[in-house]
Structure formats: structure tokens, C-alpha cells
Amino acid sequence: MNELEMAAAKDPVCGMDVNREIAAAQGLTAEHDGETYFFCGKGCKLDFTEDPARYFDPSYEPHM
Amino acid sequence: MTATPSTAPDEITLPVVGMTCASCVNRIERHLNRADGVAEASVDLATERATVRFDPARIDRGRIVAAIEAAGYEVGREAAASSATADASEATDEAERAGERRELLTGAIASLGVGAVMMAIMFWPGGTPWPMIDVNRWFLIPATIVQFVYGRRFLVAALRGARHFEANMNTLVAMGTLAAYGYSVFVTLLPDVVMASGLGHETYFDSAAIIIGLILFGRWLEARAKGQAAGAVKALLKLRPDTARVLREGGEREIPVDQVVVGDLVRVRPGDRVPVDGVIIDGASAVDESMLTGESLPVEKRTGDRAIGATMNTSGSFVLRAERIGRDTTLAQIVALVERAQGSKAPIQRVADRVTGWFVPVVIGIATLTFIGWMIFGPEPKLTYALTSAIAVLIIACPCAMGLATPTAIMVGTGKGAENGILIRDGAALEHAQRITTVVLDKTGTITRGEPAVTAIEPMAGVDERDLLRIAATLERASEHPLAEAIVRHATELEVPIGEPADFASVAGRGVSGMVDAQAVLAGTPSFLADSGIELPGGEGVDVGLGSAVHVARDGQYIGALGLADPVKPASATAIRRLQAAGLDVWMISGDRRATAEAIGAEVGITPDRILAEVLPGDKAARVAELQEAGGVVAMVGDGVNDAPALAQADLGIAIGTGADVALEASDITLVGDDLGGVPAAVRLSRATMRTIRQNLGWAFGYNILLIPVAAGLLFPLAGLLLNPALAAGAMALSSVSVVTNSLRLRAFRAA
DSSP, rough: OOOEEEEEEEOTTTOOOEEEHHHHHOEEEEETTTTTESSSSSSHHHHHHHOGGGGSSTTOOOOO | SSSSSOOOOOEEEEEEEEOOOOEEEEEEEHHHHHHHHHEEEEEEETTEEEEEOOOOTOOOOHHHHHHHHHHEEEEEEEEOOOOTTTSSSHHHHHHHHHHHHHHHHHHHHHHHHHEEEEEEEEOTSSOOOSSHHHHHHHHHHHHHHIIIIIIIHHHHHHHHHTTOOOOHHHHHHHHHHHHHHHHHHHHOOOOOHHHHHHHOOOOOOHHHHHHHHHHHHHHHHHHHHHHHHHHHHHHHHHSSOSSSEEEEETTTEEGGGGGGOTTTTTEEOOOOOSSEEEEEEEEEEEEEEEHHHOSSSSSSTTOEEOOOTTTTOOOOOEEEEEEOOOSSSSHHHHHHHHHHHHHHHOHHHHHHHHHHHHHHHHHHHHHHHHHHHHHHHSSSHHHHHHHHHHHHHHHHHHHHHHHHHHHHHHHHHHHHHHHHTTTEEOHHHHHHTOOOOEEEEEEEIIBSSOOOEEEEEEEEETHHHHHHHHHHHHHTOOOOOOOHHHHHHHHHHHTTOOOOOOOEEEEEEEEEEEEETTEEEEOOOHHHHTTTOOOGGGGTTOOOOOEEEEEEETTTTEEEEEEOOOOOOOOHHHHHHHHHHTEEEEEEEEEHHHHHHHHHHHHTTTOGGGGGGGGGGGGGHHHHHHHTTOOOEEEEOOOOTTHHHHHHHEEEEEEETTTTTOSSSSSEEESSSSTTTHHHHHHHHHHHHHHHHHHHHHHHHHHHHOOOOOOOHTTTTHHHOOOOOOHHHHHHHHHHHHHHHHHHHGGGGGOO
């Protein structure tokens, strides 16, 4: 596993690979059920915090 | 048409800052479409714009902006939306510059207008029909507006400087105009005191207004010219395509180029711009790289080759695996490099800065002396002469032309270089390039291609040339030796059909054998063939000239040989001749045997006494140092990887053909193209730029040295010549404009 992959997390909303460090530095994270989620941008973060349950539904498909 | 709405729908486009992915797009669209009165909203991530059709009776711009902000995003400044720019801050900068230009022009026109009306009234034909005391009172308010509203920038800057005990050109403008304005206010408000002291009622409100107007006008011209000089970077950014066709999970989708990630497979169709840097994994085409390298012919690309983002695909189609995206792409690096170079200072600038540093205090001193001189020796009215002359000195001496001389030329020069695939690291590199006397060219990969190619095909009598190539290529395609690859490539280029060999076997360092067309074939060294009982003509086989030979036998018979060598790049000889014609001492450095190096030298016009052969890679820097000790100012041209120490040792390091790695630290100049053509062009560009800088500085200094005494009134006793302050302001503005225009002339530079 290289450095990039280690730093990468999946944005639960859009499905993009997000660099954890960069996202954390920009405040693009959210806590849910004790787990930290990382986002590519404000849009995804806000979508997530408004209705987190939606993104844990197995039928939810990330849209780019 | 459906039901007619109460009002026709309106449409606006707003720049949106802060979007990162398609979710952002959806989110903003959702918020907008939910807003009452919005008919349709579409948001584009690539261009960072939201286009909204709305009913103006139900919603206005402010509420649309509020909806976007409610979604969590900001709306940028109106003019900021631009798909060409790399990021939002860039666009905002440009909008600010445009706003600044508008402000300058408005201020200039208003101030000049006010000044012109005042002059018209004061110099009314046959004398002013109104008493001067009244006229002065009318002028007071417009003059105050010009002085403190349009002229505010000079006062603020002068004050800021004064706090640090620094005087700059703003100090001169502020002092000059404030003196004219202040004296005029005094005359206007206290006419009785003025009368009593025997002074006239003349005021200089018009001069102050015209000075401020002209200098603002000069700054506007400057700002406009600077915008034009920065055009090279903008032109580069426009090359970036907005979208890419990505193959993900079996499907092919067109997505914004920002969303391409490393490892994505991107399809490039005929006529497309390559969206990102990557390696071709399928397909082949010719790619026009002229926008980055200056190389006019399209470059053939096939599987395994690199394609550079922003270059133009011609007729073929291919799939590439994205390797560099966003700020890592060659294009982004080029843009960053050019921007950094354009903002950098050349050493010559430091001289100009130092001079400007002491220039302003000296000018203030001269103005003071002028004032005192006129008060003591001048004719009546003493105060009038003293004041106008001192103001003229302050105004004419504005060193803005000096401040502009170097940066404008560097900006145009480096931008022009980028257009021609010559990336100049900074102003210092540009200045050094014109001082070099000696150019050392690395042989392999610089003068030559750096990889073997078939240079000769020598079939025996009765054997067809293409047949010999076909047999050799068919056998060698199973081998991975560089010479084998060169033979196969040559056959492919000549469209010679290559078959499938059988029973392939290879003996390292000697040759290969196998079955082609059901006949036993051998290819390799003379001894390899001889060991298999083949009889070679002359014992050594046919002569193929310099380089390596691959001898071929079929069915026990010698049928000919292929000659392979590292060929000279087509542009090398011309480039070397141009460098020699420019008066430069051209050397070649190589690790090859002297005979090989001399043969290449003969081909490109470098005599044996200028060839450094059999130099180990680690010794190249030392040989460069020797040439420097001998008094040469040396430029070293190499690939920038193996030659990095030599490039760093040289006075000017030029890296060539590094393709994607444009931002090499070892090199002062990087040529994006892979041939030597850029070297003489770089030298000529450097010479042209430095010539422009010297002209600019000469013009700016000479102008000040000549006109300050005139403004001070030294010519008055001799010729009755005195500079009116308004005229001085006009001359001053003109000198800045002429310097900028002179720099812009560099835009006519042609690399070839």
C-alpha cells in the first residue's frame, strides 16, 4: 500500500477517494456513530450531515 | 409555448466558489430549484458557474445568491467567472485587476476633464470675463474632489512611505500636487492676505488636476500593457480541456477534467485535446505538441509512450492511463514556472532599485533648492516661478519609467519563451543567457536521439532490402534487446509485414536464432554466425559504417547486415550552425569512443578540437569547470537527469527533452521540445530581452537627467524655457508608456 492509498478515504456521498489529511485540515470531516467520515468538499459534507442515514442504505449509490 | 408568464424569464450566470465534486453541483442545483421563482438552474463544475433562469417578478439576484449561500457556497465577483483560469483565486485576481483598470481610467478622465474646464476658464480668450476671486471659489470643490478622491492613492502611498521614512514616486506626485493645491486654497480662502502681500490671484488648481489625471492615465496604460504581457500564461491555461472521457466500471463517461484521478483510463478521440498527462495503454496516433514544445510536426505515439495533457490529438484514437493530474500536469507546471519567472527580478533590476532608492530624496532636495533659488534670484512674481518650477521638478522626476523598465521586459520575454517551448526559470537565467560565450552539448540524447535506430540495410546481391528487414524483424520481435526493438520499429515504420518466428533462441551478447518461413535464420555478431558454419564475406560480413551491425544468415547462407546507430536529431545541425553564427564556441561532450564522437561531430559541424570524448558521466561537471577556468561563460545542454551535476556547474544549465519533468531544479532553462532548436532561440530571446531592458533603463534615466534641469529652470536665463507642471506630468506619463511599449515590442519575437 503506498502513501496515497493510506491517506485516502472514501467520500460516502460522492464515492471519490479523499485524502484524509487534506480533508481534515479543511474541516471536511463529520462524526457519525463514533466513526469519522471524510469529504471532498462542502457539498458532500452538508448532504451527509443533513441525512446521514441515507448514505448507509445499501441501495444508495454514490453519484459523481 | 406554454402559458405566458407574467414577466419574461430572465437568466443570469453567477460564479460559484468552492465546489469540488458533482455532489456540490447537485446540492446547489437542488437549493436553487427549490427557491420560489426559479424556472431552471444548472451548475457547471468545470467553469464554476451557476446559470439560473428565473422570473424577475418573484425572485431577484440577491435571493438567488442567498440560495447558493444557503447551500454552503460563495458567489464570486461577477466578472470572475472564467473557464480558462485554473482556479477561483486566479479569476478573482483578474477581476480585481479589471476593476483597478476601470478605476484608473475613470479617475484619469474625470481629473483631466476638471483640469481642462478650469484651464479653459482661466485662459479665456481676451481674459477671464469673471473676477479671479470668484473663479477660484468655483474651482475649490471640484479641485478638492480631484485631489482627495481621484488622487487619494498617491497621498495614501506617500503617507505610508513617510511613516517608514521612505520616499517613492508617490511621494513626488503627492508633494507636487499638494503644493499646487495647498497654495491655491490659500489664495482662494484668504484673498485679503494675498492682496496685502502683493501676490496675484492666480491659482494652480488646474495644474494639480491635470497632473493627477495624466499620471492616472499613465498608470492605466501601464496596467493595460501588463495585462497584455501576462497573456502568455492565459493562453497556456486556455489549452486545458474542460472534460475527459473516462472509462470507469465498464462504461465510458464524459466528466470534468478536475475529477480525473491518477490511474483513470481516459479515451482520447481524433481531434481531442489530451486532458491529462499519462501513458498510452492502447491505440496509436500522432499528437501535435507544438503548443508546449514549439515542435511543428506531430509526434508519433504508440502504446507505452507518454502523452502530455493539453496537446492535440490528430487522427488516431488511444486510451491512456492518467499519471499526472491537476497541479502535477506538465501544463500546470509550465504555467507555475512561467508565473514565477515573470514575477522574478533580474540582477540588473537590483541596480535600478538601488538608484530609485536614492533618486527620490535627491529629487526632493533638487526641488527644494529650485524653490529657494527662484525665491532669491528669480524675477517677479518670485513665489509663482518658485512654486511652479519646484512642482515641475517633483513631477517630471517620477521614476516610474525606471520601475517599469525591467519587469515589463522580463514578463514579455519569459512569456514569449513559454510560447516557444523555452521555459526560463527566472530573470537571472534570462540575464545569464545573453552573457554565455561557450555552449557544451551533451551528445547522447541531446545531439542524438539517445536510442539506436536502423541507419543502414546492406543486403547481399540477389536479396531484397525489404525482405532482409522482414526476416530480421520477424526473428528479432521475440527478443527484448534494444537493437532488436530498433529493427522491429524500423520495419513497422516502413510497413514491412512482420511474421511470427518459431523455435526462437537467444545467446546473450551474441545473437538470436529461430525459424522464419520454415527456414533457419541467424542474426547477430560475425562470430555468432561463423560459429554456426556460415561463411561471411571478407570474414567479417558487409560493412555498415559506424555503430553496431546485426548480420543475418538464412538457410546457411549469409544474406546481409543491418547497421544501427544512435542517429543525430534532424534539428541538431541547424541549431549548432545557428549557435556558431551567433558567435558562440560550441563543444560536444560524450562518453563515447573518440571515433564515434568525431563521426557525429562531423555530421553536425563540430570540429575534433571541440569534442570532449570518453568522458565518464561523473566527470562532465569537472570538464565544464575547466572550460569556465579557461575564461568561458559556459552553458551546458543536457537531459537534466544524468547531466544534472554538469548543468548545475555551468553558468547556464539548459535541460532538453525532459518531456513531463519541466520543473527541474538543476536547469536554468528547460526546453520542452526534445531537439536543440530551442537553444539558439533561447540565446536570441535573452539577448533581445536584455537589449530591451538596457534601452528602457537608458531611456528612463536619460529622460530624468535631461529634463530635471529644464524643469528646475536652468534654461530660463538662457532661452526663457520653463516647464509648466501640467506639461511635465504629460511628459512623465509618456515616458512610462514608451518604456512599456518598447517591452511589448518583444512580442514580435520569432523563435525560428
